[in-house]
Each structure stands twice: as structure tokens, then as C-alpha cells.
Amino acid sequence: MYQGQFSSLDALVSGYVAGSLPKPVHVLMDAHLELSPDNRAIVGGLEVAAGDALEHIAPEAISGRDAALASIFASDPAPLSAGDAVRRCGTMPRALQDFVGHTADDIPWKTKMPGFREFDMDDVDGCHVSMFWIKPGRTVPAHTHDGMELSLIIQGAFSDERGRFGRGDISIADPSVDHRPTAENTVPCIGFAVTDAPLRLTGSLRQRLGDILSI
Amino acid sequence: MSEQHKHFAALAARVASDRDKTAFAELFDFFAPRIKAYLRRLGLEDSAAEDIAQEVMIVLWHKANLFDPTKSSLSTWLFRVARNRRIDALRRDKSGLLDPDEPMLRPAESPLPDAMMDGEQRDARVRDALAGLPEEQVGLIRMAFFLGYSHSRIADETGLPLGTVKSRIRLAFGRLRRALEKDEQVDTDF
Secondary structure (H helix, E strand, C coil): CCCCCHHHHHHHHHHHHHCCCCHHHHHHHHHHHHHCCCCHHHHHHHHHHHHHHHHHCCCCCCCCHHHHHHHHHCCCCHHHCCCCCCCCCCCCCHHHHHHHCCCHHHCCCEEEECCEEEEEEEEECCEEEEEEEECCCCECCCCCCCCCEEEEEEECEEEECCEEEECCCEEEECCCCCCCCEECCCCCEEEEEEEECCHHHCCCCCCCHHHHCCC | CCHHHHHHHHHHHHHHHHCCHHHHHHHHHHHHHHHHHHHHHCCCCHHHHHHHHHHHHHHHHHHHHHCCCCCCCHHHHHHHHHHHHHHHHHHCCCCCCCCCCCHHHCCCCCCCHHHCCCHHHHHHHHHHHHHCCCHHHHHHHHHHHCCCCCHHHHHHHHCCCHHHHHHHHHHHHHHHHHHHCHHHHHHHCC
16 A cells, blocks of 8 residues: 555655654554554664664764763663553553554544544644544535644554555655545544644644655 | 673573672663664654663663563563554653563563574575665665654655655665575475
8 A cells, every 4th residue: 555655655664764753653653553564674674773873873982981871870770661551552662552552442532523632732843643533424615734643553444545544554645645544344443643733733843744754 | 692792692691580789780881772763763862862772771781681681682572562662652641661561571472483494494594685675775775774764754765766766765675585485485386
């Protein structure tokens, strides 16, 4: 299904490995890697190469090296202990749950139209972030967005003119995509969506998703 | 595994099991200045780069037991810690606290992305595949996955036309993916 989208996915993969993606997009990639084997090999491979690059970079001396070492040996391990155990569900990837703060069964949905619910998380890092829920068999009416829309499916599946997107798949929709997704008949389709925030809310420093995706 | 990687893994094991300060100091002297240099390349101020390098080394001192040399080299493990610390440092307030939810600091419940292929086999394939690519392609994808530059930024930095940048990167990624996904393709042929 990724035919024709290689360059955008490659851009997501490189940005993920480099750590240069906006936080919500990094979370989307973390969750994708948890659910799907599609890009694990290339991400693992590039991390190997990045580790090698780190070994070969020209070092820059640390000022106060002895004091830095002494403060490490005196440091308290407590802040590094794992937090309280969190209730997990089988549907929500843990990277996504940690970001969203909900399991799939306790998301505070708001019904936007019959058969379509949304949990709007507002803007983070120059991106608009939400979860969506589509009733089985329902087609979401055509909607437009000014920029790119990235979605990760975590339950069920939807199809549109580009093909089928199921659990773990990433959909990259630019404004030219006739975006009328139809959920499959079996279970509700639940996904995590990241779009460009309205320009008025973003600083000039933030790259737009289209630039990140090199489209 | 290279001799250097074996040596780093042995030092990390001494830190984990014996709280060996001499072993740690050797790792600090190698990695802290390189992590600082990496962060400076990404545009961080000198003091911010040192702060994050210090946080990464604190993680190594307390959590060396979570490093598994059969899954990755110490360099790759520390690269991932540094990358994740930087992402959070850019977003968080200046409370100075380490994030207890740092994913690297939790035992894995499901296979991690790098656990699919045997670590050494995967490392060898990556290095072979990179060694087989034209240097002009390697330089471009390194800007993408190590420094996080977008294609348009790479075009600006290199003076190459954007179309050339895109096609060289697409070629390089295609070859890397094929090299790394050989096993899967064999499996699906049955």
C-alpha cells in the first residue's frame, strides 16, 4: 500500500531517527513501530548508522570534566525510576497512550456528526492533534485540510481511493487526496491524526508537515 | 562485533555489575565530548549541549543494566538516549528533572524495533549496504537521519537541485530497505 509514498515515509523515518519531528509526529512513529513491522528494519538500520556516526564525530571537550564526573557519581537514581504502573489496554500502543493520557476505552469522545466522534487535543508543537472514531460501515463526508494529514490506525480499518489502511498503517493525505474514508463493517475504526495547526498559531520556526515530508 | 564495540560493552557491564567508576570514566571521556559535538551540530548552545550530554551520562551510570549488547552497540544505545533527551529538553520546562516516562528506561513488553533481526547480523548488513552506496548518496542520507535536515535544507546546504537531492535519497533508501528486508522477502516467497 505504500507504493508512491516511499519518499514521504522515508522522510518520516529519517526525521524519527534524527529526532527532528514535532513531538506528535514522533509519537505517531513510535506507535507505528510498536504495531507494524513495516519500518522497523530501516529504523533499526539507520540507528546503527547514527551510532557509528556518533563515534566518528569530532569530539568537543566538556568543560569541568572532573566536576561533571563527580556530580554523576553523587547523583540520585530516584528520578530515573519508572513511574507508577499505568493501566494498559490491548488496543492503544503505549507510546500513544502515554501521550494521549487515555486507554482506547476511556477516551472522552465528542460526537461531531452521526457515526463520527473526535477527541480534540488542540495544538502541540505546531501540529493539531486529535483521535477519531468512525462507526463501522460509515463514510466520513469529504473534508478539506489546508496542509498534510497524517493518521495512524490503531483499531479497525478504513478505505479510500488510495486503498485500505488497517491497524498500524500510516495514512499520509495531502490536500489533493479525495479524502472520504469508509470504515470497515467489523469494528469501529479508531485512529490518531496529526495535521498542520492553523498558520496563525504557529511560530515561523516550525516546519510545516509538507516540508518535513518533503512534498 | 568490532573490538571497540566489545570493549565498550565490557566497560558498560562493569558499570552495571560493579559500579566501576574507572570503567565509567573511560566511557564518559569517549562519549560525553562526542554527544556534546553531536548536539552542537544540531544547533544547541554550548551549555545546553553539555547539560544534555551530562543527562545522558547520568542515565548510563544508573541504567547501564538496561543496555543489551546483543541488541545494539553502546554507541547506538547512547545515540537514542541523547536523541530522546533532546526532544524532551526542547519541550519541557527547565525543572531539571529527568523524565521518568523515558521509554528507553522501561523494560520492553513487546519486541523493540531493533529486536527483529539479530543485532550483529543487522549491523553488518547496514554497514555493507552503506559501504556499497555512492558517497554522494551516503552524505545526503546522513544529513537526513543523523542531523534531521529536510530535503529542502539539504539542497540549501549542498547547493544541489532539490530534485537531485530527492532522487539520490530515494535511491539510497531503496537500497538500504532491500538490504535490510532480505529475510522478509525470502519468507514471503514461500
